[in-house]
Amino acid sequence: MRRISKLTRAAVGVASLALAATACGGTSDQADKPESKDSNKGLAIAYDIGGKGDQSFNDAAYAGLEKAKKKFGYETQDVEPTDGETDADKEQRLASLAKQGYNPVIGVGFAYGTAMEKVAKKYPDTSFGIVDSVVKGDNVASLVFAENEASYLAGVAAAKATKTNVVGFVGGVDIPLIHKFEAGFKQGVEDTNSKVKVLSQYLTQTAEEGGFSSPDKGKAAAEGQIEKKADVVYQAAGLSGQGVIEAAATAKVWAIGVDSDQYAQEALAKYKDYILTSALKDVGGAVYALAESVEAGQPLTGVQTFDLKVDGVGLAESNPKFKEIDGLADAVAKAKAGIIDGSIKVKTE
Known part of the structure; x- marks a missing residue:
C-alpha cells in the first residue's frame, strides 16, 4: 500500500x-x-x-x-x-x-x-x-x-423560499446516482419545514430514452409540478434541466440548478433572475x-x-436574492456546518 x-x-x-x-x-x-x-x-x-x-x-x-x-x-x-x-x-x-x-x-x-x-x-x-x-x-x-450533501442544502433553500409549501424535484433518469440528489433534497426540505410537500418525477427509466438530453421532457415535467402549485423546482437532469429552468422562469417561480452555477451560465442568462441557486458539484x-x-x-x-x-460540493450564492430571502442564507450556513461536523447525517436513498 x-x-x-x-x-x-x-x-x-x-x-x-x-x-x-x-x-x-x-x-x-x-x-x-x-x-x-x-x-x-x-x-x-x-x-x-x-x-x-x-x-x-x-x-x-x-x-x-x-x-x-x-x-x-x-x-x-x-x-x-x-x-x-x-x-x-x-x-x-x-x-x-x-x-x-x-x-x-x-x-x-x-x-x-x-x-x-x-x-x-x-x-x-x-x-x-x-x-x-x-x-x-x-x-x-x-x-x-457527495451529491446528497449539496442537495440537502438545496432542500433547505427551497423550504425557506417557498410560499406555497410545495416544491418539486425533477430527476433525469431513475438510477441510484440521481436518487442521491432526491434523497438529500427531500431530507433538507423536511428538516427545515415539515409542512412543505415535495413532488418528485423522473423523466425516463434509462439514459438511452433521453432523460439527460431532452429539455422538452424537463420542461413538461416542471410545468406539471408548477400546475400543482410548486413554486421552487430543483432539477438533476443534465441537459434536460434547461427545460426545467425555462418552465420555472416562464411561470415566474424559482428554479434550482445543478452541478455548475447555472445562474452564471451565459446560455441561461435570460432565465437567471429565476435561478435561485444551484447545487454545485466540482x-x-x-x-x-x-x-x-x-x-x-x-x-x-x-x-x-x-x-x-x-468543498467538492456546495451551494451557489451568486444570485443576490439568495441573501435577500429571510433566513435562507443563515439556514444554509447552519446546515452546511452541521453536515461537516457530523451532527447532520444526510441520506443517500
Whole structure:
C-alpha cells in the first residue's frame, strides 16, 4: 500500500480543494503501449450523454480540461458521445485516446464504467479517471461526489423560499446516482419545514430514452409540478434541466440548478433572475486534480470522494436574492456546518 500526499489545488466552480487519497500499487500482464510518447499530449476527456454545451455536468468537466491546458501548456482533446452508442463504442473511444498518447484519460459519467475497466487493463502506463462511478484498477481514479450533501442544502433553500409549501424535484433518469440528489433534497426540505410537500418525477427509466438530453421532457415535467402549485423546482437532469429552468422562469417561480452555477451560465442568462441557486458539484476541480497529479508524477488512484468537507460540493450564492430571502442564507450556513461536523447525517436513498 502507498499513501498519496495531500494535493491542494484551486477548484473550478466551487472553491479550493484539498484531498488525501489511498491507492494500492500493482502491475498488469497486459502490455499495450500508446503509439505516441509525445510529452505535450496531456488530458483527454470523453463526454457523457448530452455532451458539451449542457451548461451543467459536461461543461464543468470541460472547464477542468481548459484549466489544465492553460496551466500545463499541453495538447488536450475532448470527445463527444454518439446517439445510441454501446459499451463497445465507449471502449473504442477510450482506447483510441490512450493509444494516441493522452494521459490522463477521463470518462465523464458512470456509463463509462464497463468500458474503462477493460481499457485500463490494456494500457497500464496510462492514468484513467471516471466521474460518478467506482472502477477497480491500479491506474484508475474513481472521482465520486457527495451529491446528497449539496442537495440537502438545496432542500433547505427551497423550504425557506417557498410560499406555497410545495416544491418539486425533477430527476433525469431513475438510477441510484440521481436518487442521491432526491434523497438529500427531500431530507433538507423536511428538516427545515415539515409542512412543505415535495413532488418528485423522473423523466425516463434509462439514459438511452433521453432523460439527460431532452429539455422538452424537463420542461413538461416542471410545468406539471408548477400546475400543482410548486413554486421552487430543483432539477438533476443534465441537459434536460434547461427545460426545467425555462418552465420555472416562464411561470415566474424559482428554479434550482445543478452541478455548475447555472445562474452564471451565459446560455441561461435570460432565465437567471429565476435561478435561485444551484447545487454545485466540482467536476471540473476533480478533472483538474487528476491532471495535476499525473503532471506531478504521482497519479491519483482509487476512490477520490469530493464532499462538503473539501468543498467538492456546495451551494451557489451568486444570485443576490439568495441573501435577500429571510433566513435562507443563515439556514444554509447552519446546515452546511452541521453536515461537516457530523451532527447532520444526510441520506443517500
